[in-house]
Amino acid sequence: MTPDPIHTLADLDTWSFPGTALAVLGHPIKHSVSPPMHNAALAVMTNSDPRFASWKYFRFDIAPEDLPVALAKFHACGFQGLNLTVPHKIIAFDRVAAIDPAAQPIGAVNTLRRTAAGWHGYNTDGYGLAAAIREDLGRELSGSHVLLLGAGGAARSAAVECIQRGCASLTILNRTPKAMDQLIELVSTLDAKVPLRGLALDDLSTIPAGSLVINATSAGLKPEDPLPLNLKSIARPAGVYDMIYNPPETALLAQARALGIPCANGLGMLVHQGARALEIWSGAAVPVDAMRAAVHSAMKTHA
Ligand code: NDP
Numbered sequence: 001m002t003p004d005p006i007h008t009l010a011d012l013d014t015w016s017f018p019g020t021a022l023a024v025l026g027h028p029i030k031h032s033v034s035p036p037m038h039n040a041a042l043a044v045m046t047n048s049d050p051r052f053a054s055w056k057y058f059r060f061d062i063a064p065e066d067l068p069v070a071l072a073k074f075h076a077c078g079f080q081g082l083n084l085t086v087p088h089k090i091i092a093f094d095r096v097a098a099i100d101p102a103a104q105p106i107g108a109v110n111t112l113r114r115t116a117a118g119w120h121g122y123n124t125d126g127y128g129l130a131a132a133i134r135e136d137l138g139r140e141l142s143g144s145h146v147l148l149l150g151a152g153g154a155a156r157s158a159a160v161e162c163i164q165r166g167c168a169s170l171t172i173l174n175r176t177p178k179a180m181d182q183l184i185e186l187v188s189t190l191d192a193k194v195p196l197r198g199l200a201l202d203d204l205s206t207i208p209a210g211s212l213v214i215n216a217t218s219a220g221l222k223p224e225d226p227l228p229l230n231l232k233s234i235a236r237p238a239g240v241y242d243m244i245y246n247p248p249e250t251a252l253l254a255q256a257r258a259l260g261i262p263c264a265n266g267l268g269m270l271v272h273q274g275a276r277a278l279e280i281w282s283g284a285a286v287p288v289d290a291m292r293a294a295v296h297s298a299m300k301t302h303a
Contacts, residue, residue, distance in 0.1 A: 004035040007060045012073040019054030025062045026085035033298040035059050037274050040294035044287040067091050081281035082112040096121040106160050108153050111277040126161025128273030136264035137239040141165040145208045148172045149228045150216035151179035158216050159187045169195040209235035215242040220250030231255050
């Protein structure tokens with residue numbers, strides 16, 4: 001199968017797609033599996049509603065400095081929806097016409113829906129995380145003691161979702177204490193009832209047994225990366241969720257598997273955040289299984 005072409009900002013000057021266009025914007029964008037995932041869903045949705053036959057999802061490499069101009073051009077060209085990935089999620093937050101209230105505390109958006117007044121921004125990453133943890137680990141964020149590794153953009157979505165869903169407690173651990181403190185300050189205003197704290201690496205004995213460990217660091221993307229946490233240094237967790245999906249098994253997941261701890265990689269989160277975005281754009285039920293199958297198949301060709 002020929003891979004989807006990578007479009008650029010210049011292509012919008014002569015854009016003439018006759019149907020309903022959707023797109024993912026990133027920099028780089030070469031490794032995104034979102035186009036095959038969404039186009040597979042649209043093919044299935046066409047069986048029950050022919051209007052989706054004219055919908056297509058594209059990918060664009062957009063440099064961060066070009067994003068404001070690009071957002072205006074995508075709107076002028078009639079795009080119905082956009083996904084944003086690294087490094088655009090935070091940059092776009094202040095450049096859209098409206099923000100979904102649930103995305104407000106995150107300060108970042110990954111899904112934009114066209115309105116007459118401009119782009120309406122959402123963040124579906126937290127929804128995707130919660131759905132994947134339910135599906136892959138059989139656990140709910142609600143009522144769980146969560147140990148969150150990382151304090152970047154993905155950790156911000158995860159922390160807000162944990163608090164909004166009423167986790168039993170949220171403990172954040174990050175390599176750089178300043179970033180950890182900033183994240184704690186951000187989420188501390190959301191719900192005073194959820195016990196919240198930052199943790200130093202030498203204080204791991206206080207993590208309750210049966211916690212849910214979520215890796216939202218990028219440690220594990222490269223083979224030489226250190227473990228973001230040695231699982232042997234905490235009381236046995238109930239599960240480990242690693243947001244990384246490529247490689248499919250990080251050193252953290254390999255350790256969890258060796259210790260017999262239920263664990264999963266970030267593919268389910270990718271699928272569910274995408275499914276939620278497609279629901280927002282289309283207002284229709286979305287075939288999650290078809291999206292998952294398309295991602296698995298695309299990952300094989302990316303490997
Ligand atoms: P950011 O760059 O915003 O944050 C990176 C985080 O990783 C920071 O907390 C950073 O800590 C930490 N980190 C980086 N290197 C190391 C290391 N060697 N050891 C320990 N900690 C480290 O990235 P994002 O938050 O956007 O993404 C984080 C991960 O989540 C990525 O792997 C990304 O692919 C994944 N992700 C997956 C999604 C999915 O759908 N499955 C969706 C979104 C993200 P410090 O503050 O010290 O720099």
